[in-house]
Amino acid sequence: MDFRPLFRVAPGARVSLAEINPNAAAVGFDAEDKAAVKSSLERYREEMESFQYRLYADGSKSLLVVLQAMDAAGKDGVIRHVFSAMNPQGTRVQAFKQPTPAEAARDFLWRAHLHAPARGEVVIFNRSHYEDVLVVRVHELVPEEIWRARYEQINQFERLLSSNGTKILKFYLHIDADEQLARFKKRLDDPNRHWKISESDYTERKFWPDYIQAFEEAIEKTSTEESPWYIIPSNQKWFRNLAISQIITETMREMNLTLPMVKVDLEAVRQHYHAAKSQAEKIKQSSL
Amino acid sequence: MDFRPLFRVAPGARVSLAEINPNAAAVGFDAEDKAAVKSSLERYREEMESFQYRLYADGSKSLLVVLQAMDAAGKDGVIRHVFSAMNPQGTRVQAFKQPTPAEAARDFLWRAHLHAPARGEVVIFNRSHYEDVLVVRVHELVPEEIWRARYEQINQFERLLSSNGTKILKFYLHIDADEQLARFKKRLDDPNRHWKISESDYTERKFWPDYIQAFEEAIEKTSTEESPWYIIPSNQKWFRNLAISQIITETMREMNLTLPMVKVDLEAVRQHYHAAKSQAEKIKQSSL
Numbered sequence: 001m002d003f004r005p006l007f008r009v010a011p012g013a014r015v016s017l018a019e020i021n022p023n024a025a026a027v028g029f030d031a032e033d034k035a036a037v038k039s040s041l042e043r044y045r046e047e048m049e050s051f052q053y054r055l056y057a058d059g060s061k062s063l064l065v066v067l068q069a070m071d072a073a074g075k076d077g078v079i080r081h082v083f084s085a086m087n088p089q090g091t092r093v094q095a096f097k098q099p100t101p102a103e104a105a106r107d108f109l110w111r112a113h114l115h116a117p118a119r120g121e122v123v124i125f126n127r128s129h130y131e132d133v134l135v136v137r138v139h140e141l142v143p144e145e146i147w148r149a150r151y152e153q154i155n156q157f158e159r160l161l162s163s164n165g166t167k168i169l170k171f172y173l174h175i176d177a178d179e180q181l182a183r184f185k186k187r188l189d190d191p192n193r194h195w196k197i198s199e200s201d202y203t204e205r206k207f208w209p210d211y212i213q214a215f216e217e218a219i220e221k222t223s224t225e226e227s228p229w230y231i232i233p234s235n236q237k238w239f240r241n242l243a244i245s246q247i248i249t250e251t252m253r254e255m256n257l258t259l260p261m262v263k264v265d266l267e268a269v270r271q272h273y274h275a276a277k278s279q280a281e282k283i284k285q286s287s288l
Numbered sequence: 289m290d291f292r293p294l295f296r297v298a299p300g301a302r303v304s305l306a307e308i309n310p311n312a313a314a315v316g317f318d319a320e321d322k323a324a325v326k327s328s329l330e331r332y333r334e335e336m337e338s339f340q341y342r343l344y345a346d347g348s349k350s351l352l353v354v355l356q357a358m359d360a361a362g363k364d365g366v367i368r369h370v371f372s373a374m375n376p377q378g379t380r381v382q383a384f385k386q387p388t389p390a391e392a393a394r395d396f397l398w399r400a401h402l403h404a405p406a407r408g409e410v411v412i413f414n415r416s417h418y419e420d421v422l423v424v425r426v427h428e429l430v431p432e433e434i435w436r437a438r439y440e441q442i443n444q445f446e447r448l449l450s451s452n453g454t455k456i457l458k459f460y461l462h463i464d465a466d467e468q469l470a471r472f473k474k475r476l477d478d479p480n481r482h483w484k485i486s487e488s489d490y491t492e493r494k495f496w497p498d499y500i501q502a503f504e505e506a507i508e509k510t511s512t513e514e515s516p517w518y519i520i521p522s523n524q525k526w527f528r529n530l531a532i533s534q535i536i537t538e539t540m541r542e543m544n545l546t547l548p549m550v551k552v553d554l555e556a557v558r559q560h561y562h563a564a565k566s567q568a569e570k571i572k573q574s575s576l
Contacts, residue, residue, distance in 0.1 A: 055497055
């Protein structure tokens with residue numbers, strides 16, 4: 001099943017998250033599919049590894065994956081369960097936290113640009129430049145005219161990356177407020193997760209409708225042909241991982257990644273090999 | 289079996305690579321052990337993932353792994369087969385290639401320092417600052433007095449990192465010249481690997497004894513208590529991966545990594561949770 005047409009936000013489309021069911025069942029998957037899903041996931045993991053190898057070898061294109069979501073929606077889980085399929089050589093995770101003084105002293109796209117993928121690389125942004133139209137908007141950290149101008153600035157920035165060979169995929173991990181609360185409860189019940197708890201988990205919930213509104217507008221204004229947003233039903237982790245793996249796999253398949261052309265004269269190299277081989281034999285003979 | 293005492297180079301010890309057997313059989317492992325090895329490797333992978341999680345969560349220490357070896361000895365293979373066990377979030381591979389102009393304009397440790405692990409990170413150096421006493425020495429890219437001074441500069445640099453909470457492990461992947469030639473032959477025989485072939489594979493072989501000498505002296509001069517070298521028999525890939533995984537696992541175990549202390553008042557958070565829960569119930573009731 002190709003989830004891309006199902007979850008992709010068409011350019012210019014209106015987004016109403018309240019109307020999108022965050023449960024896997026809404027798209028015909030339920031808990032009984034879990035075992036089948038596991039084997040699909042394993043197949044996608046193998047394909048992703050293979051495509052990433054070719055991307056790395058080819059060295060002319062790159063892949064940028066942006067993960068955004070409410071707290072506890074599973075950004076870290078996606079990185080652990082999906083991107084662990086790829087070779088750590090050539091795969092890089094960049095987390096965007098509170099800007100450092102050096103970052104805050106520049107425009108909001110400066111640090112995103114700094115961490116853009118090099119040719120051959122897969123880079124995952126755990127949060128991203130979109131924070132500057134999300135948390136920044138919700139908490140009114142800059143005036144509206146500033147954050148409102150950013151949608152177009154983001155589109156221009158992403159077009160620049162695309163035109164340079166970077167494929168961009170943006171995922172919004174969609175959970176509902178009840179699911180978030182259930183996950184917070186798990187943190188409370190498991191002493192191994194206590195260190196993750198912060199009071200802001202709860203204080204930020206008051207802004208839930210504001211965040212939803214900010215996400216909706218950001219997704220509407222920045223889902224483009226070259227740089228689409230996907231809204232992934234994420235109440236069920238196994239389904240979320242399946243859908244993202246499938247979308248990445250099929251996107252990379254369409255990148256037509258091939259191994260680079262041979263750069264040397266193979267016949268000359270074969271002669272090098274035979275010379276080296278017979279020299280090695282000679283040394284072995286003489287040491288007998 | 290703990291490979292650490294077997295393969296670690298004691299500070300001040302003389303190193304003669306010709307006297308070290310690069311075959312697994314030399315330490316009592318042979319091809320029949322492969323199946324058992326696979327299950328051990330799986331166990332180490334799980335432990336490494338778990339220790340890396342704690343290192344990341346703890347955020348006060350870091351791990352730096354340096355990989356050095358002759359061409360085709362398996363640096364890339366170790367990254368793929370050992371470090372893929374770790375979460376890409378918190379694990380970073382840094383490859384050291386020909387210095388860029390910006391790098392060449394600084395001292396040789398500048399770029400190594402730039403890429404040093406942050407607290408909480410595992411960083412793998414694929415080649416490293418050691419190239420500046422290896423290829424640089426063999427090809428006489430700087431005068432002897434310059435590269436000779438570097439051993440002590442390296443020791444001071446690595447002591448600085450250690451004193452700041454970075455655990456350092458350095459691996460020399462030990463293969464012999466025949467094994468290298470056999471691996472070059474595989475590249476020639478497999479069209480999928482042709483793009484990796486370069487003539488320098490063969491021209492560099494002429495310098496084999498010079499490289500061995502450079503490795504021996506570098507290892508002798510820089511294997512210290514805090515920053516040891518391990519010489520890993522690497523003719524058999526499965527054994528190489530096993531030994532390195534075991535050494536990393538046991539080293540991380542001894543770092544006594546614990547999950548961070550709880551930073552919040554759990555009772556207050558539980559009250560937050562119950563307030564949020566009953567509010568959610570109320571909303572549900574009113575919408576029925």
